Amino acid sequence: MQKVDRRILRTERLLMDALVALALEKSYDAITIRDITERADVSYSTFFRHYSEIDDLLAEVLKTVVDDLTRLIKHSKSRESEGLLIFQHVAANAAFFRVMFSSQGTSRVMQKLRDDTAAVVLESARFPADGLVPPEIAANHMVAAILALIRWWLDHDMPYSVERMEQIYSRLIIDATQQAVTPE
Amino acid sequence: MQKVDRRILRTERLLMDALVALALEKSYDAITIRDITERADVSYSTFFRHYSEIDDLLAEVLKTVVDDLTRLIKHSKSRESEGLLIFQHVAANAAFFRVMFSSQGTSRVMQKLRDDTAAVVLESARFPADGLVPPEIAANHMVAAILALIRWWLDHDMPYSVERMEQIYSRLIIDATQQAVTPE
DNA sequence: CACATATGCTATACTGTGTATCATAAAGTG
């Protein structure tokens, strides 16, 4: 564990916060590096000393939030409350997740996130291989569906409670997929 | 029905074809207007006489293919072959659909397409309103799932037949959603 | 054929990215 200069941590935190704040105000595509550095009160040239493009910074931001969620789920005992944890975490970090979806223009970042998550689901879910629906497709479906559900919830300003969303998630995604992959 | 100058049709067709060809060669984000006009063998300034930005051109391209599919489905008699029509159409226009997904950076275009389709599904499916899953969420889920399924199929170079995909689609998306929205 | 107009071409302004350089401030080290 090497020690990191406090100035680096400070600058990167300022840049990350600035990106999130800006993404909530205008379209992700419209955000410039100058916007970010001005908002963060950091020199323009300093940006390039940490990231080579805005997408790099976005990836960092998303990684932080997703890692938090992953750790949260991993450390929880009861497995059935997984959906609850997800929606609680989304609600608590709504700003970050809004950025995540509004920035979907950035296909690379989101695509990697999707594929990585699908890989995790694939190996942890252990879908039967002899069914009509191939395990890979089932995993891809689950990840796409949960992301779509979260997006809908945020886009519509969270009109249903976390508990209700958990029920919908269980039925529409978990149970439905499980049933679809199970051979008759 | 107003008559359109053949020169206009010619130019727009050249630009659309050029965009599709380029999108298959490199990242959508990396495509410049100059790339497109050079490939189309059209003057740079002419581009702006038809579209104000590349996304406009992309929207035109996607609209063409999606309208074709919509018309196809509308004109078919048997309703159960809907999935078959979809995957046949995707296979026949694979290049266009690949562009559609690779360009997902362009959130606006894809987002509008998704939301519009979800609205159509919502009013044609007539999901029960008293179930656990709200109809709006069910419609959103179906559209996101079918798009994710098509994307997976293309990303993996169509490893399963159109018929197999139709079966997967019916079970994983149609039947599963229908069952999830139905109150006990 | 006469007219309308879409296109080609050139010049130009503007915005945003990315790099280089140097002085300064701030952090780490013994």
Added chain:
DNA sequence: CACTTTATGATACACAGTATAGCATATGTG
């Protein structure tokens, strides 16, 4: 605390891509 390291600020600059304007030419329409 003195010394060294390095992260930052500031500025200048090269470059790519967007967007508009003006005029000559080619092509389609009636």
